[in-house]
Amino acid sequence: MSKHVLNGYCFIIYAFLLLPIMVVVGASFNAGAFLTFPPQGLSFRWYVVFFHNDVFWRAIRTSLWIAAVSTLISGIIGMMAAVFYVQHAGRWKESIRLAMLLPLLLPEVLTAISLLFFVYAIGIGTTTMAGMLIGHVLMTLPFVFINVSAAMEAYEPSWSLAAKSLGAGPFTRFRRIMLPLIKPGVIGGCLFAFIISFDLFTISFMLKNVGTATLPIQIYDYLRTNFTPEAAAVSTMSIVLTVVVVVVSEKVFGLRIHRF
Numbered sequence: 001m002s003k004h005v006l007n008g009y010c011f012i013i014y015a016f017l018l019l020p021i022m023v024v025v026g027a028s029f030n031a032g033a034f035l036t037f038p039p040q041g042l043s044f045r046w047y048v049v050f051f052h053n054d055v056f057w058r059a060i061r062t063s064l065w066i067a068a069v070s071t072l073i074s075g076i077i078g079m080m081a082a083v084f085y086v087q088h089a090g091r092w093k094e095s096i097r098l099a100m101l102l103p104l105l106l107p108e109v110l111t112a113i114s115l116l117f118f119v120y121a122i123g124i125g126t127t128t129m130a131g132m133l134i135g136h137v138l139m140t141l142p143f144v145f146i147n148v149s150a151a152m153e154a155y156e157p158s159w160s161l162a163a164k165s166l167g168a169g170p171f172t173r174f175r176r177i178m179l180p181l182i183k184p185g186v187i188g189g190c191l192f193a194f195i196i197s198f199d200l201f202t203i204s205f206m207l208k209n210v211g212t213a214t215l216p217i218q219i220y221d222y223l224r225t226n227f228t229p230e231a232a233a234v235s236t237m238s239i240v241l242t243v244v245v246v247v248v249s250e251k252v253f254g255l256r257i258h259r260f
Contacts, residue, residue: 049233082145085100085152129209151185
């Protein structure tokens with residue numbers, strides 16, 4: 001395959017992925033009163049409206065809080081599960097892997113309905129955010145598990161044995177040897193988990209408590225009664241926020257992977 005054909009193929013793939021995003025960004029600068037593309041003139045008017053809309057800002061804070069907490073929980077559980085899967089699973093390895101990836105294989109709406117019955121059965125219901133957090137952790141856990149288990153495949157057990165022979169305890173071996181080496185997988189998995197949780201709709205819609213709405217739910221509710229470019233402005237800010245989280249995480253953690 002020639003270089004020009006390969007470049008053209010890559011351009012088509014990138015265009016397919018980025019054009020919908022560019023349409024949303026372009027529509028957010030629409031000077032008209034309705035959400036259309038191409039824009040009917042350019043204006044920041046709908047960004048001003050958005051910045052004065054407390055409902056959307058409350059939804060953003062809710063999404064950030066749920067994403068942060070679910071990422072922390074799934075990061076801890078996913079990392080421990082990956083370590084066990086690689087080093088101790090034995091003949092149960094494939095069964096554990098299938099169980100961890102099952103939330104990605106099942107339709108999300110069926111998972112949401114099952115979780116709804118589950119939270120009511122254990123007495124949580126939808127009166128608190130606990131049910132939504134359980135759903136978010138369940139959906140983000142596979143991403144942490146995949147990334148950390150991939151990083152663990154390159155880890156040599158003999159390194160821990162050498163540290164043990166020098167008197168290092170289990171926690172010291174994990175903190176000083178294993179964790180710095182699998183750190184890229186942990187960071188990558190947690191980034192995926194945060195982004196997935198922030199944009200999760202079906203689970204949040206089914207398990208949200210009364211009076212609480214994440215950003216995807218709030219945008220959905222808004223578009224049911226309004227069709228103004230403010231929705232595109234909110235979506236654009238969501239995209240920008242996601243990119244900022246990824247870039248900052250890379251600058252803070254990615255350039256110092258060799259240290260801990």
